[in-house]
Amino acid sequence: MIPALKFPLMKKWFLTVVPLLFVLMAVTQTDTVYPYKRFPTVPPFSLLQADSSLLTKAQLKKGPVLVMFFSPSCDHCQHQVSDMLKRMAEFKNTQFVLATYQPFEEMVEFISTYELSKHPNIKVGRDEKFVLPPFYHIQSLPFLAVYNKKGDLVNTWQGNVPVDDLLKALH
Structure with a gap:
């Protein structure tokens, strides 16, 4: 038994x-290699802008691109934008894509507070499909990614970045 x-x-x-x-x-x-490292070019995205139009990768002009994922209520994000705006003349050939997942109203208020619509090279939109955070494996804000004029990834940062470092990466 x-x-x-x-x-x-x-x-x-x-x-x-x-x-x-x-x-x-x-x-x-x-596989622990994050998508932005496997595909080191500007990712396909669709951002809802303040005027309710969509901004996509296809609409970007040729040239260097700075992608920033932010939250309108994030102090670090606010300081990062303020620091970059103070030196906008040095970013004249750079396209900015600022993306957030926060409520549309907060994004619109952020655009107004920092007068971002005065800068034609700055596009701000809401990542409604939440594409960018998993693509970049974002763990802290602000998140910044710089692409050269060929569209190749140069560098990424999590957290505030000195403007000099951004300019160096762009040139």
Whole structure:
């Protein structure tokens, strides 16, 4: 009788442990290279702008691009935008794409507060499909990515960045 008991227990153990081992092996072999590193060009995006039009990658002009993911209520994001605006003359050939996932009304207020519509090279929109955070693996704000005039990724930053570092990456 004892040998008959061992077999069902062993079968149960085998049917439990073996699938767990396969799951563990599959999880450990997951690709940890983030999309922005695998595809180091400006990602396809669709941002809802303040005038309710959509801004897409196809609408960007040739030239350097700075992508910034921000929150209108984030102090660090506000300081980053203020610092960049103080030196806008040095960014005259750079296209800015500022994206947020926060409510549309907050975005519109942010545009108004910083008078961003006065700058034709700054586009602000709401990432309604939440495409950019997983693409860039964003963990803190502001997030900035700089692309050269060919559209190739130069550098990314999480958190505030000195304007000199941005300008250096753009040139």
